[in-house]
Amino acid sequence: MTNYDELTEFLLRLGDSALIQAQRLCEWTGRAPALEEEMGMMNVGLDLVGQARNWYEYAAERINDGTDADALAFRRDERAFRNLLLVEQPNGDFAVTMAKQFFYDAWQFHLLTLLKQASDERIAAIATKSLKEVTYHLRRSTQWVERLGDGTQESHERMEKAVDTVWRFTYELMEEGDTERALSASGILPSLATLPELWRSTVKHTLSNATLTLPEPASSFYLNARAGVHSEHLGTLLAEMQFLQRAYPDASW
């Protein structure tokens, strides 16, 4: 595997997370609880694939060995993917899907807000553009968490269970990694040290509005997306997503 530098790793973390989250949304096609949600999920998914493409294009330029955005998306194996563990988790019911979406949106929202100030202009530009989209995503998923949490007895129970199901993967959203710290120290990125507190504060606020229990911060446990140590769910997702590029390696689509 090419040895990526720290900034490339960071770009892949952003790109892979957006792509895998979008892939899970694609699985809902024709299966959403209402037509409005078919549109809503596809809309969010479209934004995210677009964001992934922007991050990948920049990453490909940096790697500079002839790779491109499509190769990064469709030709890397599981252990090379850097997406958050959260987004690769199965969709479960609509509550689990919304819990994943909300936790991810809150992370993206605060991260992109910080990244707007990056001295790396390319990152600042992508962040600025993406943030407009993500602001809407977060509003939507916040509303759904509140609706389901403070809706009926059944929806409340499902939403509590959903938060419990995916919560343990949120430690990654609360963790400033060495990569980020090094990039901040070298002045490429602004400090991301406040991200955990910002994320937790948004989550706390919304879960409270939704009459849901805020769990204690999740703690890190072996799985580690930064090192490509994923849960077992990513492998089969990639087998499906990458099928055509793998089966027809010399094809142009």
Add this chain to the structure above:
Amino acid sequence: MTNYDELTEFLLRLGDSALIQAQRLCEWTGRAPALEEEMGMMNVGLDLVGQARNWYEYAAERINDGTDADALAFRRDERAFRNLLLVEQPNGDFAVTMAKQFFYDAWQFHLLTLLKQASDERIAAIATKSLKEVTYHLRRSTQWVERLGDGTQESHERMEKAVDTVWRFTYELMEEGDTERALSASGILPSLATLPELWRSTVKHTLSNATLTLPEPASSFYLNARAGVHSEHLGTLLAEMQFLQRAYPDASW
């Protein structure tokens, strides 16, 4: 795609059906309703992968362009697969899985019994060996259909529904194709003209013992495994099953 002759097509029909049926059984790993069934399903699956390998090896020799059994299993695309539509259907609950298994076993049992008499010695030998295994498979699936059909109210309803769910794909088991007719006419295979009646008679007997309704014979409808026109379920099954061979085309495992 290489232009396969009729006998090759017939061998692939046998090999692909066995492999795909086994692949669906593999999906049950660790998920069966009892430990004895973990063993039972894996045991049947093992026999079937072994049978698939025998049919593929003969097919590969006939194709004689450097292909081998693994390439036939792991490098052909959906439209080249010749497996029965029945076996590619999703597992559903244990009743659906057993309905598929029973209909398939009954077909294999009678087909292999006829093929034992093939003048092609290779076919006769594989059929003879396979039939010993399939005799056990059929006994097992027959028992389960009877247990579930004539068990509790719930199991009876599930089994009725399962038969209904997969029945429409059984028209392929009742159909003597042009390929088979030509192979019989040229003396390579014995006549398979009695297969539909034999299959239906076994099914009738068991469904009756199981207090289940015998549906009218299913009729053919567009989908056609002989021409590789499959249901939408096969594509994702293959994406998973073939992943490693596709992702690492030059690898030896």
Add this chain to the structure above:
Amino acid sequence: GPEERAFQEKIDAEIKIEPKNWMPENYRKTLIRQISQHAHSEIVGMLPEGNWVTRAPTLKRKLQLMAKIQDEAGHGLYLYSAMETLGADRDEEIEKLHSGRAKYSSIFNYPTLNWADMGAVGWLVDGAAIVNQVPLQRTSYGPYSRAMIRVCKEESFHQRQGYEILLHMMRHGNQAQKDMVQDAINRLWWPSLMMFGPSDADSPNSAQSLAWKIKRHTNDELRQRFIDQTIPQLEILGCTVPDPDLKWNEERGHYDFGAIQWDEFYEVLKGNGPCNRERIETRKNAIEGGAWVREAAIAHANKKQQQAAA
């Protein structure tokens, strides 16, 4: 009666009928049936594409397909809204779909079996839909007409995109990809022609619909138009259609074509097509499985309203 006369005079004068205007009960019913079928088709039509959206080969193709699916959900929404202006209820009409009492376009009961199907569906299926729908932009019922204007615009875009997928595979693809394109056309050609419905001789409701300007052309006219505009595009692709009788008729100024297998059409219509059962089951599971979500949304809105009132 005089109302009926005034109604027909408006129709004849190309004045749109609006929701509050008087209309014959049969006009209303015919429109509800037609618009709801159209809406159902948009929604069911997402499913064959959903089969490949998780396997799209590049980011660009994935974005295009996702956008198309999103548009279809949107079309479903406008069309159900247009239908509701006629006093119909969306949930009731959807229930008719699920219980097999309402139809949707038969083409969506065919499976999508390779990536080229995503191109061929855009080119042929959206193409046929557009030929059907362009005249409906001038249909006599105002809300339907306006919905059609928007739908047609987006579908033309989908059609060009679908064609471009195929053209790219034929021009830049390897042999396996070219085979996919021809295979997709082979499978989708006849079902696309069936999208225009039975021949005029076997289409009993057509005359009244034409008089009311709900329809503006006969099934056979539209089918011929579709074939005439599609075959030159087919030739640019360098592909063929599976019809040995297809040839240009200089005298008629149209393409002649072979006999359509209406048996297959009626079988699929009756529910015996290759994917009818899966399609309806998926939709039923979506709506029934999502009931708790919709109930929660209503309960939450009620709570908020009560809090605001308190």
Add this chain to the structure above:
Amino acid sequence: GPEERAFQEKIDAEIKIEPKNWMPENYRKTLIRQISQHAHSEIVGMLPEGNWVTRAPTLKRKLQLMAKIQDEAGHGLYLYSAMETLGADRDEEIEKLHSGRAKYSSIFNYPTLNWADMGAVGWLVDGAAIVNQVPLQRTSYGPYSRAMIRVCKEESFHQRQGYEILLHMMRHGNQAQKDMVQDAINRLWWPSLMMFGPSDADSPNSAQSLAWKIKRHTNDELRQRFIDQTIPQLEILGCTVPDPDLKWNEERGHYDFGAIQWDEFYEVLKGNGPCNRERIETRKNAIEGGAWVREAAIAHANKKQQQAAA
């Protein structure tokens, strides 16, 4: 008492204890706990392999992995049977597993992330299991001893097969495959060493189990034996283990090795490992979701019995 004395004398004389013999209540309980944990481990251990059996790269490898999974189900069956000779109930013990009151081998809470894991699980995990189990062939309780003889034989076969998977990838594989092998070893090495349990100093029940010859060697002895036999095999592979302190100690005649992260072990044991939740959920769903099947089988058997009696 005299019974207890007679019991211990038998043990000391290497005479097997059989189900009908008198035994101390604690001996019985300890054995039930140990055998049930072992049985649970066989069953839960099928799941990480189930993750790859649908993706095995060749027919041969698929057959091998399926056969291994089948053997594990078989081991689970004999072991539950051996446990039942002690008066325990299989369903009750399984219920303890599902509610978190019974343990299983922690190693199965780690994910399998590439195909080489199927080799490394066979080589290291079955390898460690065999080192643990070979002495148990001589364990004092007869049915357990006999089950172990059969289990060990099959697991030795799995271990050699696992090693051969890795050896083939190292000798005939491309760079990506060699990387997979090293990656699998890197991830599975330390969890394999943890399979022998805490150091003797932190293993309170060991002394009694040794006296009763339920255990025959201490955890640390077995761990050392495993390392000593595994490192030469590792060298033949041309791989390394992620332990900078590993080196041959001429004086001791053993390999020295680095400190084990027992924190991780205890976290996984508490249920906080990477896959604990998924593993238990899958097993619960299997057993609870299959209740209707087992009920049907009983109902059917009862009907047949009544018919035979009538």
